[in-house]
Amino acid sequence: MEKTLVLLKPCTLQRALVGEIITRFERRGLRIAGIKMMQLTDEILDEHYGHLKGKSFFQILKDSMMSTPIIALCIEGIEAVQTVRLMAGATNGRYANPGTIRGDYCVSNQQNIVHASDSLESAEVEIKRFFKPEEIFDYTPSNLAYMYALDEL
Ligand code: TYD
Numbered sequence: 344m345e346k347t348l349v350l351l352k353p354c355t356l357q358r359a360l361v362g363e364i365i366t367r368f369e370r371r372g373l374r375i376a377g378i379k380m381m382q383l384t385d386e387i388l389d390e391h392y393g394h395l396k397g398k399s400f401f402q403i404l405k406d407s408m409m410s411t412p413i414i415a416l417c418i419e420g421i422e423a424v425q426t427v428r429l430m431a432g433a434t435n436g437r438y439a440n441p442g443t444i445r446g447d448y449c450v451s452n453q454q455n456i457v458h459a460s461d462s463l464e465s466a467e468v469e470i471k472r473f474f475k476p477e478e479i480f481d482y483t484p485s486n487l488a489y490m491y492a493l494d495e496l
Contacts, residue, residue: 345423346376346479348469350458351414353407360448361414364456367430367444368418372490377417377470377479383409391458391472404453415473421495424466431459 349368351361369375383391388405395401420426432443436455439446445455460466470479484490 344374344419344421345463345466346417346419346470347424347427347460347466348458348473349416349418349427349460350473351416352454352456352458353409353411353413354449354451354454355456356411356414358448360456364444364448365414365416368416368427371420371426371430373418373420373423373426374484375416376419376481377415377474379415379474379478380412381415381473382412385409387472391469400453407453417470417474417479421491424460424463427459428461431457 351364355361355364365375365378385405388408389396392401392404392408395404398404418427430444432439432445434445434455435452436445436449437452439449439455441447444457448456460469487496
């Protein structure tokens with residue numbers, strides 16, 4: 344099983360969409376392996392958005408990500424990284440397909456509801472960035488045999 348990192352951004356908390364977004368992951372059949380509320384700092388955002396350093400929106404993005412606490416989720420499933428990216432939709436909510444989280448809940452390039460790891464490699468780094476090992480839980484969902492076929496498990 345893969346684990347991936349999702350952040351519910353300040354816009355999601357301010358718009359009281361936390362429950363709805365988490366419900367989408369649960370209904371899809373993904374397992375919540377970790378969940379916590381955090382106040383992000385400049386330091387963690389410099390790392391997390393390091394690939395965007397130098398972009399005109401970098402500071403605005405960081406300020407926005409620090410404007411309220413966020414909710415960090417570690418989500419698990421077979422090919423969870425790609426499943427969650429597909430659920431998130433295109434970065435810019437205006438171009439995200441209806442049916443995706445961004446396509447259903449936002450119209451912004453930045454106030455776009457969620458962050459989702461873009462590869463297995465970044466998921467591994469990002470989960471460690473936001474969670475201590477003891478904050479990730481490995482329980483077995485009782486409905487697992489009905490979420491996946493035996494030859495997928
Ligand atoms: P990026 O890693 O390119 O996208 P994604 O979140 O889909 O993996 O960008 C990270 C965040 O930076 C994105 O969620 C919102 C913000 N952003 C802007 O504010 N303006 C932009 O033009 C882009 C590309 C991103």
